[in-house]
Structures are given as structure tokens and as C-alpha cells.
Amino acid sequence: MVRGMTQMKDYPTSARGPAGHEVRDQIVLAATEHFSRYGYEKTAVSDLAKAIGYSKAYIYKFFESKQAIGEMICANCLHEIEKEVSQAVNGADTPPEKLRRLFKSGVEASLRLFFQDRKLYEIAASAATERWQSVVTYENRMQSLLREILQEGRLSGDFERKTPLDETTLSVYLVLRPYLNPLLLQYSFDYTEAAPGHLSSLVLRSLSP
Amino acid sequence: MVRGMTQMKDYPTSARGPAGHEVRDQIVLAATEHFSRYGYEKTAVSDLAKAIGYSKAYIYKFFESKQAIGEMICANCLHEIEKEVSQAVNGADTPPEKLRRLFKSGVEASLRLFFQDRKLYEIAASAATERWQSVVTYENRMQSLLREILQEGRLSGDFERKTPLDETTLSVYLVLRPYLNPLLLQYSFDYTEAAPGHLSSLVLRSLSP
Numbered sequence: 001m002v003r004g005m006t007q008m009k010d011y012p013t014s015a016r017g018p019a020g021h022e023v024r025d026q027i028v029l030a031a032t033e034h035f036s037r038y039g040y041e042k043t044a045v046s047d048l049a050k051a052i053g054y055s056k057a058y059i060y061k062f063f064e065s066k067q068a069i070g071e072m073i074c075a076n077c078l079h080e081i082e083k084e085v086s087q088a089v090n091g092a093d094t095p096p097e098k099l100r101r102l103f104k105s106g107v108e109a110s111l112r113l114f115f116q117d118r119k120l121y122e123i124a125a126s127a128a129t130e131r132w133q134s135v136v137t138y139e140n141r142m143q144s145l146l147r148e149i150l151q152e153g154r155l156s157g158d159f160e161r162k163t164p165l166d167e168t169t170l171s172v173y174l175v176l177r178p179y180l181n182p183l184l185l186q187y188s189f190d191y192t193e194a195a196p197g198h199l200s201s202l203v204l205r206s207l208s209p
Numbered sequence: 210m211v212r213g214m215t216q217m218k219d220y221p222t223s224a225r226g227p228a229g230h231e232v233r234d235q236i237v238l239a240a241t242e243h244f245s246r247y248g249y250e251k252t253a254v255s256d257l258a259k260a261i262g263y264s265k266a267y268i269y270k271f272f273e274s275k276q277a278i279g280e281m282i283c284a285n286c287l288h289e290i291e292k293e294v295s296q297a298v299n300g301a302d303t304p305p306e307k308l309r310r311l312f313k314s315g316v317e318a319s320l321r322l323f324f325q326d327r328k329l330y331e332i333a334a335s336a337a338t339e340r341w342q343s344v345v346t347y348e349n350r351m352q353s354l355l356r357e358i359l360q361e362g363r364l365s366g367d368f369e370r371k372t373p374l375d376e377t378t379l380s381v382y383l384v385l386r387p388y389l390n391p392l393l394l395q396y397s398f399d400y401t402e403a404a405p406g407h408l409s410s411l412v413l414r415s416l417s418p
Contacts, residue, residue: 128396163414171407174400178387183396187337191383198380205372206415 011075011134024062027054028076031069032120040070040122067132074127075134077113077120082141084109089145095153096204099172102146103200107179107192114182124182142180143173150207159207172203220284220343233271236263237285240278241329249279249331283336284343286322286329291350293318298354304362305413311358312409315351316388316401323391333391351389352382359416368416381412 030052035043038051045066049056063069088105092098114121127135147169153159178184179195188195239261244252247260254275258265272278297314301307323330336344356378362368387393388404397404 160414167407168411170403171411174404174408175384175411177400178393181396184387184393187390187392191386194379195383198376199383202377202380202384202412202415205369206411 011079011137021062023058024072027052027059027062028069028072032073032076035070035073035123036119040066040126045069070123070126071132071134073120074123074132075137077124078134078138081106081109081113082138082145085142086145089149095149095156095158096207098149098152099146099204099207100196100200102149103176103179103196103203106142106176107196110180110182110185111192114185121182121186125186128181128183142176143169146173146176153207157209160209168207175199175203220288220346230271232263232267233281236261236268236271237278237281241282241285244279244282244332245328249335254278279332279335280341280343282329283332283341284346286333287343287347290315290318290322291347291354294351295354298358304358304365304367305416307358307361308355308413308416309405309409311355312385312388312405312412315385316405319389319391319394320401323394330391330395334395337390337392351385352378355382355385362416366418369418377416384408384412 031048034048034051038047043066045059046056048066048069049059059069063072085102085105088101089098092101114124126132147165150159150165150169150172154161154165176199178188179192185192240257243257243260247256252275254268255265257275257278258268268278272281294311294314297310298307301310323333335341356374359368359374359378359381363370363374385408387397388401394401
């Protein structure tokens, strides 16, 4: 069985102050909105404070820096992509179909979250370049999801069992990576329609027993 | 038989003046050196003229713009990568080994030409972003080389023949693309050691009859 919903607590961030404080959530929500519109790199915490109507000192009660806010926004975003992909995968019955859905929903959710709805590209790009903890966590979790699908397919007889599981997981992940990583995805827009189908077919042929 | 050496004339550029004029070659050589050291974007034709000891007017006899010089440098660079890859491929006996060498030499030559020896990354990145003609030509030629290997393997019985050749060529090209395109390659340094082996193994398994 592929693992179900992920927990947001799996994504470590460096927020401070009392856990579960709703003001923190309000700051993150307002900051997401603000960064989406005015950009992350160019906005200082003081601009943000003014725009969302909290004092700078109050924001610093909950976040030690702008990056700490960015990290939480990024963690939310990656968590949302992972949730969407898990749901798509869990809605399929067979390992091959799960793999197809991993490719398709992974590309779609990344495109939408990073580039369309939320315009979080700038934060996601900083996170990917500097390898923030949430990015490392996200990549590990996507690889785990992939490994579970491969493992399930080996047990069901849908996939070959000759190759080492870890190596095959990495190989398939490398095929998918250009469409999950925002830095690469920005240069792959011409292929986002065709790639998920073509690449999952190629991978499935490579996995045939 | 996989096609042999490529001709430089296949790479269209917008140089002007008498064909085969050796001054043009001298300008290109000096400009390559200069751009490698001082950067392409920031250098004006007048800086270049001063640095390489020709008058600006004289340079304009041979090139209509800085981009025209950049285009020729880029075409030379891509032509060199293609030549190296063709040589590596032609040195192998069987289609599977040719495919492995395509992956390995493609990644190595791209890394070396774009990032190490010549530091031509900046020109290559402009070319890839703006899709200069030499880039389009290069991508088509690499896809043709790949198609020829696949075709040869189908005839020899090493590769399956069920899938449409064009579709399979595109799929395999998409697997390789992140390591040939300089814009994507810059974010894939962590994988350039492992990727050629892992990915060509995966592709070869997908091609088994």
C-alpha cells in the first residue's frame, strides 16, 4: 500500500513562538499573498510588516528572518504538491497506473503551484538553489513515494525484480526531476504537455519483467 | 551506419563579408578568448575591438552585430560537441554501446565546453534562451543521431520495434536533454557523474525487444 496523507509536521521550518499560534498562520497567509504580488527577493520584512498591518517587532516574535517566513511558505507549497500527487497515486489501482499518475500529477501540480496560481516561483527557486531543509525533505519524500510504487509493482509481478531497487528508484527519479524542480521546470515548458505521457511510457517499458 | 563527421556549414550563422576569410576566423578566436574571460553580456563591440586590436569598423565588415559573433562562437562550440559525440558513437560496434556512448560523451562534452575549458556558458545560455538558429540545428542533429542509433538497433534486433520510432526518439531525447541543454545542466552538476550510466541503462531496458 502506498502511504497516504503526509503530515505538515514532517516539513521542518524555523518558525518560533508558541506552536499552532494562529497569528503565525495569518502572517504566512498575508506574506504569501504579498510575495506573490511584489516578489520575494526585493521585499524587506519592514515592507511586509507595513503591507500586512503588523509591526515588524511583532513579526519577529514569530519568525527570526524573512527566510524563515519564506521557508514556511515554501514548505506549505511543497507539502501541497506532495498531497496532490499522493492523492492522485492513491486513486489508482495498479502500480503501472500509479506510476503514470505520479508523473502526470507531479508535473501538473508543480506547474500550477510554482508558476500559475501562486506565483511562488521566486521563493521555490531560492529554496531549490540554496537547498532549504523543506526542499531536501520534499525530494526525499517524492523518492520514497516512487520507491513504494516500484516495490508494490515488484510484489504484484507488474515490474521486474532484477535491478537493485535503490538504483532503479534513483534512475526513474532522474527522469522525473526536470519536471519537479522549479529551476529546471522553467526551461521545460515546451515539453510539459507531452513529457509525462512519453516519459512514463518509457519508464514502464524499462520496468517490464 | 551512423553518419560520420558533421560539416560546420550545416550550422547557419549571420557572418558577412567574403566566405572563408581568415580575418573572420581571427576575430572569432580573439572574441572567444575575450568573452571567456570578461563575459559576453557585458562586453560591447567597441571593448572587443580595442582588446583584440582591430577597429570597430573593421569588425563590422565581417559581423553585423555582437550577436553575430556570439552566434559563430556558439555554432563552433555546438559543432565541437556534436563532433566529439559522433566520434564516441562511431567508435562503438553495437547499437546499445552507441547509445551508452551518446549519453556519456554528450554529458562530458557539454560540461567541458560550456563550463570548464572555454567558459562559454554565458553565450550558450543566451543562445538556448533565445533559441538561436545554431541551437535549433544542434538539437535537430542530436535527435537525428539518436534516431539513427535506434533505427540501427531495430534492424540488428537489439531494440524493440513495436513503438513508433519518432515517439521513442523524442522520449529518449527528453531523458538526455537535461544534460545537453546548458540552462538545465547548470542545475544538474550533482548528477553528472551518475546520470549517464543510470539513465542509459534505464533507456536500454526500455528498448529491449
